[in-house]
Every structure is written in C-alpha cells, then in structure tokens.
Amino acid sequence: MAEDPVEHLIALLARIPGLGRRSARRAALRMLADPSRLMLPLAAALEAAAAAVRPCSVCGNLDAADPCRICADTRRERGLLCVVEGVADLWALERGGAYRGLYHVLGGVLSPLGGVGPEQLAVEGLLARVAAGGVEEVILALPATVEGATTAHYLSDRLAGSGVNVTRLAQGVPIGGALDVLDDGTLAAALRARRPA
Amino acid sequence: MAEDPVEHLIALLARIPGLGRRSARRAALRMLADPSRLMLPLAAALEAAAAAVRPCSVCGNLDAADPCRICADTRRERGLLCVVEGVADLWALERGGAYRGLYHVLGGVLSPLGGVGPEQLAVEGLLARVAAGGVEEVILALPATVEGATTAHYLSDRLAGSGVNVTRLAQGVPIGGALDVLDDGTLAAALRARRPA
Numbered sequence: 001m002a003e004d005p006v007e008h009l010i011a012l013l014a015r016i017p018g019l020g021r022r023s024a025r026r027a028a029l030r031m032l033a034d035p036s037r038l039m040l041p042l043a044a045a046l047e048a049a050a051a052a053v054r055p056c057s058v059c060g061n062l063d064a065a066d067p068c069r070i071c072a073d074t075r076r077e078r079g080l081l082c083v084v085e086g087v088a089d090l091w092a093l094e095r096g097g098a099y100r101g102l103y104h105v106l107g108g109v110l111s112p113l114g115g116v117g118p119e120q121l122a123v124e125g126l127l128a129r130v131a132a133g134g135v136e137e138v139i140l141a142l143p144a145t146v147e148g149a150t151t152a153h154y155l156s157d158r159l160a161g162s163g164v165n166v167t168r169l170a171q172g173v174p175i176g177g178a179l180d181v182l183d184d185g186t187l188a189a190a191l192r193a194r195r196p197a
Numbered sequence: 198m199a200e201d202p203v204e205h206l207i208a209l210l211a212r213i214p215g216l217g218r219r220s221a222r223r224a225a226l227r228m229l230a231d232p233s234r235l236m237l238p239l240a241a242a243l244e245a246a247a248a249a250v251r252p253c254s255v256c257g258n259l260d261a262a263d264p265c266r267i268c269a270d271t272r273r274e275r276g277l278l279c280v281v282e283g284v285a286d287l288w289a290l291e292r293g294g295a296y297r298g299l300y301h302v303l304g305g306v307l308s309p310l311g312g313v314g315p316e317q318l319a320v321e322g323l324l325a326r327v328a329a330g331g332v333e334e335v336i337l338a339l340p341a342t343v344e345g346a347t348t349a350h351y352l353s354d355r356l357a358g359s360g361v362n363v364t365r366l367a368q369g370v371p372i373g374g375a376l377d378v379l380d381d382g383t384l385a386a387a388l389r390a391r392r393p394a
Contacts, residue, residue, distance in 0.1 A: 004261065005242070005245045005246040005249045005250055005261050006246060006250055006259065006260070006261070008242050008245070008246075009242045009243065009245075009246040012235065012238055012239045012242045013213075013239070015235055015239075016210075016213075016216070016224045016228075016235070016239075017220070017223055017224050017227050018215075018216055018220035018223060018224055019213070019215055019216060019220075019224075022378075023214070023215035023216075025285070025288065026214055026215060026285065027213045027214050027215055027216075028246075029259070029283075029284055029285050029288075030214050031213075031243075032246065032247075032250050032259050035246075035247035035250075036247075038209065038212055038213070039243045039244075039246065039247040040243070040244065040247055041209055042209045042210070042212075042213075042240075042243055043239075043240040043241075043243035043244045043247070044240075045202070045205050045206045045209045046206065046228075046236045046237070046239055046240035046243070047236075047237065047240045048202045048205070048206075049202040049203060049205075049206040049225075049229065049232075049236065050229075050232035050233075050236040050237050050240070052202045053202055053203055053229050053232075062203065062226070062229050063203070064201065064202050064203070086226075087226055088222070088223065088226050091222065091226075181219075
C-alpha cells in the first residue's frame, strides 16, 4: 500500500500545514475527479516555485528575483529599514500597504531557552546594511512577546551609536499576538504611531 | 503579480478543499523554506497520481489499476455487491475493515431538484453486473438522507425480480449524516445489522 499513488498522494497532502489526514483524503478525491483542473497546475506551480524562489541575499525575503522586488524597487524609501521576525510578517506588512520602506528578515527572535542566539539570526547583515550608510531609521517590527521584546532591546543596544533612529511599532499590537494574524488596520495604526525604542 | 511564482502557488494551494487563503500562505511559506522536503515530492506525487489513477471500469473506484485492486482481489466475496454514493464512502467502508465483498460506485444519488436522474448515475452498469450472474446480495450503503432513501427505493424496484437479495445498512447511521465521517465502529455495526430493503 505504501507504493500506491493514491495513498502516497494523501500522505504528502496530509503533511501540508493546515491539512489533516481526513482533509487530505477529501482533497485527493476532489482533485482525482478532474486531474487537469487542479492537480497538474498545482504540480507545475510547486516545481516552478521550488526552482525559482530563493531568499533575497539583501533582506531575506522569499522571491523569484535576487535582490527581491522590494529591494530592487527604486520607488521605495531606502532610508527606512523595517526589521521583521520572518517572511510571513513581511508579507503581512505588505498586505497592509502602509509601509513603503525596505525590510530586513531576522529569521527568528532571540530565545535563550530555545537555543536561538544572535549568531542564529541575520543580525550581522543588519548591522552591515546600517554601516553601509543611507539608512535613517530602523523600525523594529517584532512580535509583542517576551522573546520579541528581548530581541528589540538587543538590537537597540547593537544599533546605539550607529547614528540611525531606532523605533518600534506602537502599542496596539495585542500582547502575545503574532504579527501575521493581525488585521491590516491595526497593523497600519501601530506603524504610524511607532516611537523611539 | 499574477505571474509571480509565489502568488501563483498560493492561489492554487488556496483552491485545495479545506485550505483557505491564509492557510495557503502559511503552507507556501513553510514549504518554500525547504523545497526538497515537501514541495518537490508533492509535485511528483500529484503528477504520478494524475497520470496513473483512473476510475475502475467495473466498479467506479479510483485506482492505478483497472480493474481496481478490490475488483481484482480473488479473496473477496464476489457474491456481495455494496452500492455506495461515491469513492469517499467506499474508502470509509474499507477503512472500517468489516466488509469483504465488492463495490459499485453510483457517482451520486437521485436528486430531482438537483437535476440528477438515473441516467446520470451508474445504474445500468449495476443492473448489468447483477444480470451477468454470481451476485447473491446487493447491499445499498447509501446516505441516510431523503435523496439516499429515494435512491435506495428506486434501486430496490429496479432489482426486484433479478433474484438477488437486496439489503440496506441497518438503522444506526445518523439521520442526515454522511457515511465517510462516521466512526468505523458505527459503520461496522450498521453493516452487520443490515436488513431487507
């Protein structure tokens, strides 16, 4: 049974975050009823994205271009650098549409208990971008958790003396909440009301 | 943006039954972080299943073999024919493990309001299988809905005089419930307590 294409497909569909075993069975049945409608386009899209999409070597965003389209966009405010935990948060800010600067994806937040130190995060890259000049303000858009606050304090310390203005998102982000599940209005309001770190 | 591989992938993932737009974004991000772990195997599994899996020309089950592995399995009781609405119900009965006969997938149930008449269902194929001989009992494992009961009555009428014993699943299937969300024990009990239609 392990080599059966239907069972194999269900097993892999069930590994998609958000789909359980039962949903995977239903999805497989619906797709198999008309393979050309969703199965084959999805297979092609998975292969195309896997082949084309890479982390941006400048900011860490996931994109088919490197530098990514945000880094390459000359209409964006290049003096503004928004530091986010992950690409999901970057996408959430882009959906909000309130931010027109550049980004820096940390790849996580500091977590002494989880074994995540500064060397596991894109901290040196951030300091290098600031040292290269042109950045006027670094906005720390980190989650309102203990780890997020710890990371914000750490980055503020490391950026002190670099001459850039370090800010963080305004209160308004719910305590304990993740950025990428916030509604766009709250995210935009917190961005507008940002204050010195 | 429509041609962007990430946006395109998210749009197709969001069309998987059970995944919404937000889940599709999360799934895409998780998969893009390590394409070789799930993306490429899933793409290959989708293509392999789309290429190999067809409805069984005998019973209507979806399988890579035709006749399907159930129809071809000589250890199954060939005098027993279980009529189900769809492949999902066939799979549910197989998971239960209480049934060792053959199947016939109708492809729906009668629905005058929905425009589904006998000619839209695999009724003639069922009658032909019974007329070909060897079938002793036809078990109508149809949903406990008005449409399911209507379909069961219709099939009982069409099979009257064919010499086969026509039965249906015992009461025990919840009224209004779909077969493929039942627990295996209830399904097995209803199968054991089946009675003349």
